Amino acid sequence: MVPLNHFLLLSGLLFAIGTAGVFLRRNLITVLLSIEIMLNAVNLTFVAVGRFHGTVDGQIITFFVMTVAAAEAAVGLAIVIALFRHRESLSPDAFTSLKW
Amino acid sequence: METFAFYVFAAIAVIASLLVVAQRNPMYSVMLLITSFGALAGLYVLLDAPFTAVTQIIIYAGAIMVLFLFVVMLLNVPREEPLPSAIAGMLGPSGMRLGAVLSVLLAAEVLWALSRIAPGSFAPEHAESVSSVANIGRMLFTQHAFAFEVTSVLILVAMVGAVVLARKEH
Numbered sequence: 001m002v003p004l005n006h007f008l009l010l011s012g013l014l015f016a017i018g019t020a021g022v023f024l025r026r027n028l029i030t031v032l033l034s035i036e037i038m039l040n041a042v043n044l045t046f047v048a049v050g051r052f053h054g055t056v057d058g059q060i061i062t063f064f065v066m067t068v069a070a071a072e073a074a075v076g077l078a079i080v081i082a083l084f085r086h087r088e089s090l091s092p093d094a095f096t097s098l099k100w
Numbered sequence: 101m102e103t104f105a106f107y108v109f110a111a112i113a114v115i116a117s118l119l120v121v122a123q124r125n126p127m128y129s130v131m132l133l134i135t136s137f138g139a140l141a142g143l144y145v146l147l148d149a150p151f152t153a154v155t156q157i158i159i160y161a162g163a164i165m166v167l168f169l170f171v172v173m174l175l176n177v178p179r180e181e182p183l184p185s186a187i188a189g190m191l192g193p194s195g196m197r198l199g200a201v202l203s204v205l206l207a208a209e210v211l212w213a214l215s216r217i218a219p220g221s222f223a224p225e226h227a228e229s230v231s232s233v234a235n236i237g238r239m240l241f242t243q244h245a246f247a248f249e250v251t252s253v254l255i256l257v258a259m260v261g262a263v264v265l266a267r268k269e270h
Binding site: 029032058069077 | 102103106110113114117118120121123126129130133136137140143144146147148149151152155156159160163164167168171172174175198199200202203204206207210211214235236239240244247251254255257258259261262263265266268
């Protein structure tokens with residue numbers, strides 16, 4: 001059996017990659033994809049810790065995270081489409097009208 | 101054997117995720133993310149979680165990524181536009197550098213925190229596998245029934261929201 005720490009390290013690494021994507025990219029679709037990477041890293045942690053505790057709670061919360069991720073992707077992409085219609089651009093720098 | 105499979109799947113997941121972030125073309129990013137999700141499904145199988153592995157493939161790689169792919173094709177913006185030179189001169193490279201430093205810092209912090217976990221604190225190896233699909237279903241419809249029902253309301257709200265947001269204004 002692979003030790004728990006390996007799974008935690010892997011998911012920490014994936015979460016950091018997702019964070020880097022959110023910080024570094026200037027394309028709204030790629031930013032949403034990076035958020036999906038982060039959600040998956042958290043899912044991996046839930047399942048791994050649940051497995052090592054001997055309960056199914058980790059898998060159940062992963063189920064709910066997946067549902068919320070699906071809702072998030074649908075609404076987020078709808079917002080991206082609306083923004084693109086408005087400005088013909090996907091760069092976050094194009095949407096600064098509310099910025100003080 | 102199990103350890104070998106773990107390292108193979110972990111390497112695929114990490115490399116594919118890195119390429120998702122490094123890729124200029126969102127089309128390739130989506131494809132690579134599907135690869136990464138497939139590797140994660142393999143890891144779930146290693147963790148005795150076949151139900152989660154299958155939902156990962158069906159919901160994530162199947163449904164959510166197809167939605168992304170659909171939007172990428174609909175909007176048809178193959179690559180990122182370069183920064184306007186005024187902003188690029190002012191914050192471009194240093195702004196990028198700040199983001200890179202922040203994410204490396206996060207990774208270092210996570211690694212530091214994990215290195216402090218005592219190896220025996222979770223009592224691994226003794227826990228036996230309990231995750232049959234029947235078990236998950238029983239828990240989901242008894243102990244977590246309320247959350248399950250609320251989820252359906254959430255999906256309904258998301259559906260209405262997506263339709264309203266993406267509708268063309270007349």
